[in-house]
Amino acid sequence: MSTVSLLAPPAPAAADVFVYADRQITEAAITQWPDAWVSLGTRVPSPTGYVRRIRVDDRHVYAKYSFLGTSLVSLLRGASGDWPKVQAAQERYVRSGESLMRREAAQIRFLAAGRRPRPAQFKGLQAGVLFTAPATGTPLSRLLLADPGRTAELLDETFRDLQPLYQSRADASGLTGAERSIVGTFHRKFGHPTPHAYLAELGGSTNGDGGPELLPRVVRRLLKPTSLPNPSPHRALCYGDLKPEHVLMPPHGQGARIRFIDPGLVFADPHTDLAKFVMRTVLFLVATKPAPAVTEQILNGLAEHVDNQLRGTSPHDQLMALRQLLTWMLMDAVNILTTYLAAPSSLPLPPTGEALASRPGPLLLAVDRVTAYLEQGTSVTSMWESALAEFKAAAT
Numbered sequence: 001m002s003t004v005s006l007l008a009p010p011a012p013a014a015a016d017v018f019v020y021a022d023r024q025i026t027e028a029a030i031t032q033w034p035d036a037w038v039s040l041g042t043r044v045p046s047p048t049g050y051v052r053r054i055r056v057d058d059r060h061v062y063a064k065y066s067f068l069g070t071s072l073v074s075l076l077r078g079a080s081g082d083w084p085k086v087q088a089a090q091e092r093y094v095r096s097g098e099s100l101m102r103r104e105a106a107q108i109r110f111l112a113a114g115r116r117p118r119p120a121q122f123k124g125l126q127a128g129v130l131f132t133a134p135a136t137g138t139p140l141s142r143l144l145l146a147d148p149g150r151t152a153e154l155l156d157e158t159f160r161d162l163q164p165l166y167q168s169r170a171d172a173s174g175l176t177g178a179e180r181s182i183v184g185t186f187h188r189k190f191g192h193p194t195p196h197a198y199l200a201e202l203g204g205s206t207n208g209d210g211g212p213e214l215l216p217r218v219v220r221r222l223l224k225p226t227s228l229p230n231p232s233p234h235r236a237l238c239y240g241d242l243k244p245e246h247v248l249m250p251p252h253g254q255g256a257r258i259r260f261i262d263p264g265l266v267f268a269d270p271h272t273d274l275a276k277f278v279m280r281t282v283l284f285l286v287a288t289k290p291a292p293a294v295t296e297q298i299l300n301g302l303a304e305h306v307d308n309q310l311r312g313t314s315p316h317d318q319l320m321a322l323r324q325l326l327t328w329m330l331m332d333a334v335n336i337l338t339t340y341l342a343a344p345s346s347l348p349l350p351p352t353g354e355a356l357a358s359r360p361g362p363l364l365l366a367v368d369r370v371t372a373y374l375e376q377g378t379s380v381t382s383m384w385e386s387a388l389a390e391f392k393a394a395a396t
C-alpha cells in the first residue's frame with residue numbers, strides 16, 4: 001500500500017474524519033428516531049463512503065455518509081484540502097441539499113416504485129446521512145463460490161431483474177450522476193495531461209509485483225483512440241455500481257425477489273453494467289483464489305452469460321460489442337485497482353480491496369497482457385479467450 005508522498009498537500013487525519021462521521025451519524029439517527037435508543041455498531045470498510053451498522057432500539061439499520069461526494073481515499077490523500085477546510089466545506093455541502101446521499105435516497109425511492117430492480121428499504125435521510133434497512137439474502141459473490149455450476153443461471157436471473165431499468169422511459173435526469181460511468185471515471189483519473197505523478201507513486205507500490213512500469217503502460221494503451229469505445233448509441237438508465245457483493249439472492253425457490261444495494265444510477269450503455277459485473281466478479285476471484293475447478297466453472301458461467309446477453313444481433317455487431325465489453329472491463333479494473341492502491345493504511349478496505357492492494361501483481365500482469373492484445377489488434381474472439389485464461393491464471 002502506498003505511503004503519503006512528501007509532495008502531497010496537507011491531508012485530514014483519518015481519526016478526525018471518522019470521529020466526525022460517527023458524530024454526524026449518531027445525531028442524524030437521534031433526529032430520525034427521537035424516541036428510540038440509538039447506538040453505533042460495526043463499521044463496514046469501504047474506499048468510497050463511510051458506512052456503519054447502527055442499532056435503533058432492537059432493530060439494525062445501515063447508516064451511510066459521504067464527504068463532499070468524493071471517495072474516502074481522495075479525501076484522506078488531501079484532494080479536498082486539510083481537515084479545517086474539509087469540515088467547513090462539508091457543512092456547506094450537507095446544507096446545500098445536493099449531497100450524494102440525497103441522490104442515492106432518490107434513486108432508492110425511484111427503484112422501489114414499480115417493477116424495477118428491488119433496492120434496500122429506505123429508512124430515512126437526515127443531515128447527509130442515509131439510513132437503509134438491512135437487505136436479507138446471500139451475496140451473489142458468496143453464492144457463486146458455493147454453487148459455481150449455477151453461475152450462468154444466476155447471472156441470467158440477475159440481469160432479467162435489471163431489464164425494466166434498461167427499458168425505462170421514466171425521466172430520471174435528476175437522479176443520475178455521470179461521474180460513476182466507467183469511461184467517465186477512467187478519464188477523470190487518467191485522461192488529463194499529467195496522470196504521471198499519481199501513476200508513478202502507485203507504480204512504486206507495485207514494485208516487485210510486475211514492476212512500476214506496468215500501470216502507466218496499461219493506462220497509455222487504454223487511452224489510445226483505437227482502444228476507446230465509440231460513444232454508444234444505446235444509452236439507457238443503468239444500475240451503475242453493479243458488483244456481485246451488491247446483489248443479494250433470496251433463498252432458492254422461495255419466489256422472493258433479488259435485492260440490489262448501493263445503486264449508482266447512470267445513463268450509459270447497459271453493457272457497461274455487464275462489464276462492471278463481470279470484472280468485479282473476476283476481481284473477487286483473484287482476491288479469494290477459490291479452488292481452480294471452482295474458478296473455472298465460474299469463469300465459464302460468466303462467459304456463457306455474456307454470450308446470452310450479446311446474442312440477437314449480427315455476428316459482426318456481437319464481436320464489436322464483445323470488444324467494447326472487454327475494454328470497459330479493463331478500464332474498470334484499472335479504476336478500482338488504483339483506488340485500492342492509493343488508499344492510505346488508515347483506511348480499512350473491504351476484503352477484495354485489501355487482497356488486491358497487498359498483492360496487485362497477478363491482476364496487473366493479466367491486465368498488461370490483455371491490453372497488449374488490444375493494442376496489437378488481436379482478433380476479438382481470441383482476445384476474449386486469452387483474457388479468460390489470464391484471469392484464471394491471476395486467480396490461481
Ligand SMILES: Nc1ncnc2c1ncn2[C@@H]1O[C@H](COP(=O)(O)OP(=O)(O)OP(=O)(O)O)[C@@H](O)[C@H]1O
Pocket residue numbers: 044045046047048049050051062064120121132133134135136241245246261262
Ligand atoms: N441496506 C443494506 N443491507 C445490507 N448490506 C448493506 C446495506 N447497506 C450497506 N450494506 C453493506 O455495506 C457495504 C458498503 O455499503 P455500500 O456499498 O453502500 O457503500 P459504498 O461506500 O458505496 O461502497 P462501495 O465502494 O462498495 O460501492 C455493502 O457492500 C454491504 O455489505
Ligand SMILES: [Mg+2]
Pocket residue numbers: 048241262264
Ligand atoms: Mg458504492
